[in-house]
Amino acid sequence: MHAPDGFLEPSVAVVTAIISLVVIGFALRQSREQLKDKAIPLAGITAAFIFAAQMFNFPVVAGTTGHLLGGALAAILLGPSVGAIIVTIVVVVQALAFADGGLTALGYNVLNMAIVPAYGGYAVFRLLRRVFPSTAGGVVGATGIAAWASVVMAAVAFSIEWLFGASAPVAFDTVFGSMVGIHVLIGIGEGIISALAVGAVLASRPDLVYGAQDLDQAQLTESKVGTRTFVIGGMLVALVFAAVVSQFAVDNPDGLEKVAEDTGFIESGEEHSLADSLFSDYATSGISNEALSLAVAGIVGTVVVLLVAFGLFSAVRETRSRDPSSV
């Protein structure tokens, strides 16, 4: 997902660059507070770990391989702000020193690969932790699903950016359907690897997992029977998701459309002049039902934004409440 130059229109490149700069500035402040002087060697070495881990091939199906994104993993291990900074550094260095990813694409590459997965993934993790049992298995399960979700969110973010700044006449619903659909499946790998990795860290140095600081010794050693259930359950959710989303891409959302009309969510035949001026013509032309597409974009986009915001909010709240010298 290291997009090259020219993939999205300059307007989107500039806006996402500004958003990324603001959020990273915030994340830097949070990181300074959270890590004190331990920050530099620890964060740097972990950044090297994420960089190396991204070069990790893990098998997916029949010998084809996938790569780790690492945003959610970094956030759960080190906290969302540090995680976001670390993956941002990885993305920036990849662009500047390895020519991987366009220089003008850094705005949205950082947003999609670092900020959204770290903060959004962390938000999902925190929400799941409220519901899952407070055991090592619960943490591992939450990690797996959060990491999967982080990849999907990155794909959603990219699709929404396409909606605003498409550089070619490919309809939004095609991009959304295919990008999100594919990443719902790719994310499974990320989820499994992240979950198992966190499990391994919990087994030897549980104090190193930011997202499990609240667990005491007893909770950590409780049997991890739940892990497999969570992972399988998560995969099933992912597959259902994929099925729904791919319907959308196939331009035949009869089921969705009917539901939307029945619930009064869309009124057929309405004009959306604001939408016309804001969204890219390329992205909105050729969609069988523009209103539905934009409605979905709006809902899903809002969900992602809310999750990222929750992640940012959690970061602030946790930094204040944690004892700074305990990290």
Add this chain to the structure above:
Amino acid sequence: MGSGHSHALYVHEHSFVHRMAPQAKLVAALGMVASIAITPREAVWAFGVYAVAIVGLTLVSRIRPGFVAVRLFAVAPFVLFSLFIPFIATGETIEVLGFAVSVDGLWGTWNILVKALLGASVSILLTATTQIADIIRGLAILRVPALFISITTFMIRYLELISDELGRMRIAMTARGYDPRWISQARPIATSAGALFVRSYERGERVHAAMLARGFTGEMPTPPLESVDRRQWLRVLVLVGAFVGTATVALVIT
């Protein structure tokens, strides 16, 4: 995503581009790529100008054009995607070799292709003529926050060490007959990733102890600021100016 690059693309040569201050090169690269990105796709002549300039820069830097061409393969996945566009795009179509392809789609392909390839070429030139440590130094001089720079410096320092450890782990696993094909067999990879994280973290703690032992109190030493002679900035100005000028003309007349 992570295309297996473990060695930076620096090529050791003696050219004035190699000797240029890194902050100047960063500014130049950004200026060039930004100009390319905002140029309207119909202004094919403008991209020709850019291409000539980039080839010229490559030669002046004593980098072999073939080297750049090979590195451009990294953009392949997006190039592939862009080639599909005319077939899935909307808008009026024309016949090409028996296929109905979208005209707008063809332009879309051209847009992505030319900007991605030219942009990547500039990036490759930058990395080929500038060592990583100098790129980081250039960023520091351009006022990127100190915490960001310090973390990045540490990352660069320990990247090879950690990649090597990772490589050794994989070799050890392979030597014991591990040859996974399916995600269900990926457990050892994930657990070794977890183990590597713990080892890396503990090394981070030891490095921190070593820093404390040598009197570290929280402030990293700042790199010495060197003065860059005006001629370098002049050259950058001329180069970026040429690119920006071309882009502006293209915007106006297209």
Add this chain to the structure above:
Amino acid sequence: MSGIIDIRGIEFSYPDGRQVLHGVDLEIGAGERVAILGPNGAGKTTLALHLNGILEPRAGTIAVSGVAVVEDHYREVRRMVGLVFQDPNDQLFMPTVREDVAFGPANLGLEGEALDLRVDAALDVVSGSEFADRPPHHLSGGEKRRAALATVLSMEPEVLVFDEPTSGLDPAGRRELIQTLANLSMTQLVITHDLPLALELCPRSVIMNGGRVVADVPTGDLLDDPALLADNRLELPYGFDRSGESPSY
């Protein structure tokens, strides 16, 4: 007198509850060279990390050159005590060796020409000028060890503590390191498994086992006592011939 170490009753446990030091008493005189021997897990490295305040004991006191090793004095103590780690990679964290060697004195307040002179002097001792401007990951194992030593020497310490200085070195590298250490005049504590090194360099040997000092004898006497060696999992290399001894003290 500078370089005197006074350790009394040190007890230490790691956060996970493991008690590693069970009451260590040790006195080292100025300029002495002492080998710290013992099986793995005896607490040797842990003790070393107390000497400059990286770890704090839960009981007992330490003083270096009369200065108590407590938080208020860490800055001073860390100038006086130079710790050379087991893994030089942990100590070489700057982009070039030269910057690493400069790190310590710069933190002490040196700058400009005074700093450069200090750095060059330290590099000279280890013959490090040849690799000074290289990044640390481009150095060989032996070069890294010499570089790590230089980073500590540049602080002009009164006490040097080495953790396994010869591990991983080829014979020539080992010889060079021994020669370098023999020429240094400050107090030296050498944690090592390398008994011939201890014999050649250190007149006095302290054995630690189970978090305590169990023996404190002249090195020559230790090597003549097979029972003491065996009790502490120590052993002379096969074919080691003591008749050719010419220790550097």
